[in-house]
Amino acid sequence: MSKWLNRTHCVAVLAMIVTLVLALAGCSSSSTPARGAVPDTLRVALLPDENAGEVLKKNQQLKTYLEGKLGRKVELVVTTDYSSMIEAMAHDRLEFAYFGPLSYLLAKQKSDIEPFAALQEVKGQPPTYQSVLVANPASGIKTLHDVAGKTVAWGDPASTSSHLIPKAMLAKAGLRVDHGDYQQQFVGAHDAVALAVQNGNAQAGGLSKPIYERLIESGTIDRNKVVVIAESVPYPNYPWTIQASLPAEFKAKVRAAFLDLDDQSVLKPFKGAGFAPVTDQDYNVVRQLAPLLGINLADLSK
CATH class of the missing domain: 3.40.190.10 (Periplasmic binding protein-like II)
Known part of the structure; x- marks a missing residue:
């Protein structure tokens, strides 16, 4: 009799576990849309x-x-x-x-x-836009060639307009960071680039032209301390x-x-x-x- 009860008890427990697993699976599928489905x-x-x-x-x-x-x-x-x-x-x-x-x-x-x-x-x-290279006038930088030996601030390594494009502009002017022509630092965002230049933490920097203009308009940066020295071609x-x-x-x-x-x-x-x-x-x-x-x-x- 006791063996029969033990066996019955085990079957009941297994049934409960299976029910619970199926219930959880149902909840999971209803709360997370399948790939390709449009979520609420x-x-x-x-x-x-x-x-x-x-x-x-x-x-x-x-x-x-x-x-x-x-x-x-x-x-x-x-x-x-x-x-x-x-x-x-x-x-x-x-x-x-x-x-x-x-x-x-x-x-x-x-x-x-x-x-x-x-x-x-x-x-x-x-649908194009431009990147700009900016500099702090106190650094003495007026042209791309003046960036030689200076520190340049970029945004994110994966940024087009605050890394890739302005770096290409310097390369076209004969300055490459991998040749030791200047130093670089990544500061994260476009506004951080402009602020780094304004505060003297970097002498030059690259960022999106529309964002630069927005930062000027909002008063976030001083147009007399962060000036454009070059604009890219449209991308x-x-x-x-x-x-x-x-x-x-x-x-x-x-x-x-x-x-x-x-x-x-x-x-x-x-x-x-x-x-x-x-x-x-x-x-x-x-x-x-x-x-x-x-x-x-x-x-x-x-």
Whole structure:
């Protein structure tokens, strides 16, 4: 009798365990959407080009606009750095994201993502932007050649306009950091670059021209202490990207939301007139730039 009870007890316990496991599995599948499914809350990442709190504050109108257009809640995300944003996209913790050209290429190596829109500064014009090299007049720097022997501040290693492009500008002028022509330091964000130059922690620095202009307008930096010494040629602007695994109908809806956007209160933080369509091929010019500087994209994406 006791053996029968023990056996019955074991069967009952096993049944309870199986039931619990199935219940937990059910909860897991309902709370985490399957890859390719459209979640109730869309996670949308913005680049950590400036202070995260400021980026989120400035883009609340974008959040409201997208929620209205897409019929879903939107969670804006600003990661600590470019690498964290790339990893978040690679691990399906974001549905779409606003990358810089270089960080997009790095993310593309780890994620199946598609670029679909980039900012137009002027309607009808190509979606391009420029980088600037700035200097503190107290350093005596007036031209690119004057940067020799000085310390240059860059933003993030994966930044296009606060690393890759201005570094290429110096290389074209005959100055390479790998040849010991100047020293470099990475300070994280574009605003940190401008402040490093203003405070004398670096004599020169590189950042996005639109961000430089915004920092001047807001009074964050003094135009007499951080001056532009050179501007780059135009490069393809920051792309909005989306997970390729999402349904085609939803991706088309997201694309239309950006391409139809003309609300200036939403566009104000971007300093542009609207968004234009882009494809992966538009960023080949950036792909070709990295090897010329001895920069290995595979190494940067690790």
